[in-house]
Every structure is written in structure tokens, then in C-alpha cells.
Amino acid sequence: DAGITQSPRHKVTETGTPVTLRCHQTENHRYMYWYRQDPGHGLRLIHYSYGVKDTDKGEVSDGYSVSRSKTEDFLLTLESATSSQTSVYFCAISESAVNTIYFGEGSWLTVV
Amino acid sequence: ELKVEQNPLFLSMQEGKNYTIYCNYSTTSDRLYWYRQDPGKSLESLFVLLSNGAVKQEGRLMASLDTKARLSTLHITAAVHDLSATYFCAAGTQGGSEKLVFGKGTKLTVNP
Numbered sequence: 001d002a003g004i005t006q007s008p009r010h011k012v013t014e015t016g017t018p019v020t021l022r023c024h025q026t027e028n029h030r031y032m033y034w035y036r037q038d039p040g041h042g043l044r045l046i047h048y049s050y051g052v053k054d055t056d057k058g059e060v061s062d063g064y065s066v067s068r069s070k071t072e073d074f075l076l077t078l079e080s081a082t083s084s085q086t087s088v089y090f091c092a093i094s095e096s097a098v099n100t101i102y103f104g105e106g107s108w109l110t111v112v
Numbered sequence: 113e114l115k116v117e118q119n120p121l122f123l124s125m126q127e128g129k130n131y132t133i134y135c136n137y138s139t140t141s142d143r144l145y146w147y148r149q150d151p152g153k154s155l156e157s158l159f160v161l162l163s164n165g166a167v168k169q170e171g172r173l174m175a176s177l178d179t180k181a182r183l184s185t186l187h188i189t190a191a192v193h194d195l196s197a198t199y200f201c202a203a204g205t206q207g208g209s210e211k212l213v214f215g216k217g218t219k220l221t222v223n224p
Contacts, residue, residue: 035214040216041216042200042214042215042216042217043155043200043202043214044214045211045212045213048211058211059211059213090154090155097204098142098143098162098204099160100145100157100160101145101157101212102157103147103154103155103156104154105153105154106153106154
């Protein structure tokens, strides 16, 4: 299994509060991604990173920000959580743009 | 804009039968991935297809890619209950983009 750790794994938070999800990898892979998974939508890319301090937006980036200050850590922040951001969030990593993408175990976020 | 469509979205089959899941994508793509997901779990990489005519097999699963038709298939041979899961395909946009677009998934149930 790829060395990917997501934290927290489960969280319940209130509307309007900021939330940060952390992804930590031990593979030294260059690329890191944040996806969200919702019923009927499959997986949708939120943001991705192609190196330290190099990030770009994905399909559903509104309301989210990311940071990558070290190769091994990729943080996803919900600036002001809304109920529409209740979802399962997956971190993923890959060595390059064409290599296999490995997924973490997921973080279940509920915004009430 | 790259769009990926899978069909069927739900598939119920009997053990021992064969079936195919189809993955169509709308614009030129240079790579196609297949993943498996069990309920409440992460995504497990099954296949990465990088060229026209690529065929890969693992056990009872075989994936193929036809870039001219913009079609990938996942063929299941002599299904067994353990193959019950949701299967996702994902296509990458051409030009070195790191962004993958996922289909909505096919939920496969194999009945004894």
C-alpha cells in the first residue's frame, strides 16, 4: 500500500467554521491531489500540487484552498465550511503525471 | 472539456457469467485508469492504459483501450462474488495535464 495518511479520518463541524484536512505521504512523490466523492458525482478534483509551493485548481475548487510547504504534506482548508461541503475527501499521490495515482483512505467530513 | 461516461451505472450479474463495463470519453486522452472501490474504502488501482490497443489482464478482469473510438472496456470473465464493488474509470487530458476526470462509477453486484 502507498504510504498515505489522511487526518482526521472523521470530523463533524459547524457551518461557518474553518476546517483543515491533512495528507501526509512517505513515498516522496511529486504530485499530490485532493478529490471529493459524492453520490452520483464520482470523484471530482479540488486542487492538486506538482511540487512544493506549486499548486493548481481542479474542477471544484471554490471554497477550498491548499498549501504544500513540504514534499510530504498537502493541506486542504475549507475556509468557511458549508453543508454542501459534506463529503468524503480523498488525498492521492503519483510520481508523475502519467503514473498510477494512489489514493489515501479518505476523510469523512460532515458540516452541520 | 473532457467528460467521461461509464455504463452501465448499476450491474447485477450471476456468478460464472461474463460482462463488460464501458467507459467513453469525449476528447483526446493520453491515459486511462481503472479503479475498484469497496464500500467505505479507498480506491484500488487496477489498470493503467497508456496507448491505443493496450490490453491488460489481472485474474478475471481485462481492460482494453481504443483511443480512436475514445473507448475503454473492463471485461469480467466468470464473475465471482468477491468482484462485487464499484468500478471507476478515469481519463487524463492530453498535453501533460495532471488532471484526471472520473466517470461516475459502475456498481457491480455478483449474486451467487
